[in-house]
Amino acid sequence: MATTSMQLSREKRKAVFRKVSLPYLYLLPAFAVMGVITFYPLIYQVIISFTDFQTKDLLLQLASPELKKVGVQNYVDIITGGLPVQNFEFFRVLIYNIWWALTNVMVHVPAGVLIAVLLNTQGLWGKRIYRAIFVLPVVVPPIVVGTVWKNIFDEQYGAMNQFLTLLVHLFGQIDPVRIRWLQEYSPPIPWLLPNGPLTLAYYAMMIANFWLGWPFMTLVATGALQSIPKDLYEAASIDGASGAQQFWNITVPLLRPVMIPAAVYGFTLSFNLFNFVYFMSGGGPARSTEILVTFAFDLIRNLRLYGVAAAFSVIIFFVALVVFLITNRITRATESYTEA
Amino acid sequence: MASVTYENVYKRFGDMVAVDNLNIHVDDKEFLVLVGPSGCGKTTALRLLAGLEEISSGAIKIADRVVNDVAPKDRDIAMVFQSYALYPHLSIYDNMAFGLKLRKTPKEEIKRRVTEAAEVLGIQDLLTRKPRQLSGGQRQRVAVGRAIVREPKVFLFDEPLSNLDAKLRVQMRAEISKLHQRLQTTFIYVTHDQTEAMTMATRIAVINKGKLQQIDTPQNLYDHPGNLFVAGFIGSPAMNFFPGKLRKDNGRLVVDAGDFVVPIPEKKAGPYKAHADKNITFGIRPENIHDENFVPLNIDVEKVAVKVDVTELMGNEIFLYLISGKNTFVARVDPRSSLRVGQQAHVMFDMDNFHIFDAETEETIR
Numbered sequence: 033m034a035t036t037s038m039q040l041s042r043e044k045r046k047a048v049f050r051k052v053s054l055p056y057l058y059l060l061p062a063f064a065v066m067g068v069i070t071f072y073p074l075i076y077q078v079i080i081s082f083t084d085f086q087t088k089d090l091l092l093q094l095a096s097p098e099l100k101k102v103g104v105q106n107y108v109d110i111i112t113g114g115l116p117v118q119n120f121e122f123f124r125v126l127i128y129n130i131w132w133a134l135t136n137v138m139v140h141v142p143a144g145v146l147i148a149v150l151l152n153t154q155g156l157w158g159k160r161i162y163r164a165i166f167v168l169p170v171v172v173p174p175i176v177v178g179t180v181w182k183n184i185f186d187e188q189y190g191a192m193n194q195f196l197t198l199l200v201h202l203f204g205q206i207d208p209v210r211i212r213w214l215q216e217y218s219p220p221i222p223w224l225l226p227n228g229p230l231t232l233a234y235y236a237m238m239i240a241n242f243w244l245g246w247p248f249m250t251l252v253a254t255g256a257l258q259s260i261p262k263d264l265y266e267a268a269s270i271d272g273a274s275g276a277q278q279f280w281n282i283t284v285p286l287l288r289p290v291m292i293p294a295a296v297y298g299f300t301l302s303f304n305l306f307n308f309v310y311f312m313s314g315g316g317p318a319r320s321t322e323i324l325v326t327f328a329f330d331l332i333r334n335l336r337l338y339g340v341a342a343a344f345s346v347i348i349f350f351v352a353l354v355v356f357l358i359t360n361r362i363t364r365a366t367e368s369y370t371e372a
Numbered sequence: 373m374a375s376v377t378y379e380n381v382y383k384r385f386g387d388m389v390a391v392d393n394l395n396i397h398v399d400d401k402e403f404l405v406l407v408g409p410s411g412c413g414k415t416t417a418l419r420l421l422a423g424l425e426e427i428s429s430g431a432i433k434i435a436d437r438v439v440n441d442v443a444p445k446d447r448d449i450a451m452v453f454q455s456y457a458l459y460p461h462l463s464i465y466d467n468m469a470f471g472l473k474l475r476k477t478p479k480e481e482i483k484r485r486v487t488e489a490a491e492v493l494g495i496q497d498l499l500t501r502k503p504r505q506l507s508g509g510q511r512q513r514v515a516v517g518r519a520i521v522r523e524p525k526v527f528l529f530d531e532p533l534s535n536l537d538a539k540l541r542v543q544m545r546a547e548i549s550k551l552h553q554r555l556q557t558t559f560i561y562v563t564h565d566q567t568e569a570m571t572m573a574t575r576i577a578v579i580n581k582g583k584l585q586q587i588d589t590p591q592n593l594y595d596h597p598g599n600l601f602v603a604g605f606i607g608s609p610a611m612n613f614f615p616g617k618l619r620k621d622n623g624r625l626v627v628d629a630g631d632f633v634v635p636i637p638e639k640k641a642g643p644y645k646a647h648a649d650k651n652i653t654f655g656i657r658p659e660n661i662h663d664e665n666f667v668p669l670n671i672d673v674e675k676v677a678v679k680v681d682v683t684e685l686m687g688n689e690i691f692l693y694l695i696s697g698k699n700t701f702v703a704r705v706d707p708r709s710s711l712r713v714g715q716q717a718h719v720m721f722d723m724d725n726f727h728i729f730d731a732e733t734e735e736t737i738r
Contacts, residue, residue, distance in 0.1 A: 261455065261457065263455050266422075266424050266457065267451070267457040267459075267518075268459075268470070269423075269444045269445060270422060270423075270424075270445060270449065270451050270471075271445070271470050271474060271518075272445035272471050272475050273470075281470070282459065286460070286461060288461075
């Protein structure tokens, strides 16, 4: 009797083990791949952020005899401005970066919603064509967008200056317009961001990124608009709401639960919009439009400071984490109104 | 407090005629129910009155004022939607107060009206909640409450009970009737459920394919349907129809349904005499067909041979599904009936209560 019951319990234990271990077995391939391409570089980066890793160490990596442990020196240098880099103050770039992302979203969301509402007008002709067209910027790679807009804002032959020249000619001005969009350093509105110059390049990039950014918001808003029951507008019109009142009392509050996550997404996208910024202004003039990720790239590409760049990336990670936690809270705070 | 009039109202959607020459006059304080099968145009008729659709031609009057070009908000109406259409982001209080706020009603006045309406409907405890926290029945009350606080001239209901379960529907039916008595206002109510129409209306307008079929009190519609459609639509289970012929047999007028022949009593034969030898449809309600052992006293009956197909015991009555030749029909008989499935038997047609329709025009012959 005793043996059978023991055998039984062993069988049972095996079954339980199989039941518990099976899910992990399924997860193993994914974990293996993630380990190689995500976790390993992550940990490696943290390790070299505490060293003076440079070009000389590239061959032997961590085994390099010349690799020195420098402790938190890289971090201290970044934050206190001890880097051998011109025009770089960490907090100025950080604040500009946040400002850049925030102002972009503040323009994209209302514009996206407005365009979506206009395109949603009943009896509008060619709705499908417009909807197909405005997806275009979403699918064009930001590198292409950055390069094209860089050319548009070129001082000599850019379309923007040519257009403005045409415009001033109409008013009798003869001289061609030669605005140095991406080179001029003195800020046109000095008080707008007191701790750093908001150069013309910032405004040029806002315009270019507007082109890039609104279609996504319109896309999201269009979907959300179509999910608002028509009944609500009818009830409101009987209740006495004018078109504008319906917009503010129904459309806006019912779009909110959809648009806030979209805005959060847009914020993080603009916050780390590397290819666009890098190809349009390269962070210039004088690093005035530099964002954290473009600066990190510059540390390696031009200065070959791998250790510092690694430390910088770790800092960006924590900045991004804070941004994520805040936005996540905002997103969760906006409950969906969908009826159960 | 107002009458409502439809005058030669048409509504076309492209080639489709949704409302076809509608003429209805609804008196002040009346409870009119528009009833018909789905897609018959009854909801469109209501939406025309609300101003949610524009009429193609004709005129709609509220309190003798033509409102064709008046915006919904200026028609002094309130509407309860099938989906309730509560504003999901507003609390129940704000849902009810919304229309009043837009009309710049003083705060205290809003509060007074909302609290009053909430008390009438028994939803005082729900005022701070959001619509999604409410059950279907509660939402329905809020939708009614939102209409009440506006104190409109006319209340419009668009199938308000169709999303509720059967029990709640019966309960709300009674409450809406009570509300009508209490408010003493014109109610116009759309439903596809003839039971709702029968139980609540002071008058019913039966609509089919965009056309008004008949408008009358519930009892008159039931007893004297104007045509085949109304006869079949009002009443549950529906009236039985038998295609047949009127013919003279030994000087008596008889209905020849092929499988059975029933003579028409002399006292009722008057209007049918002119239609002898014409194709007709003979109609008789299930409750006017009796088990031969339980025939009420003092009625004229005619015996018809049948086979019992299905029996449904309801407790207080039995539904018999019967076959006579190629005709199948329903009888609602005394629960003591001993007729069983498969049995050959006789049932008695009450020849004091039948209807005869012209086979071509489908109009009642009378």
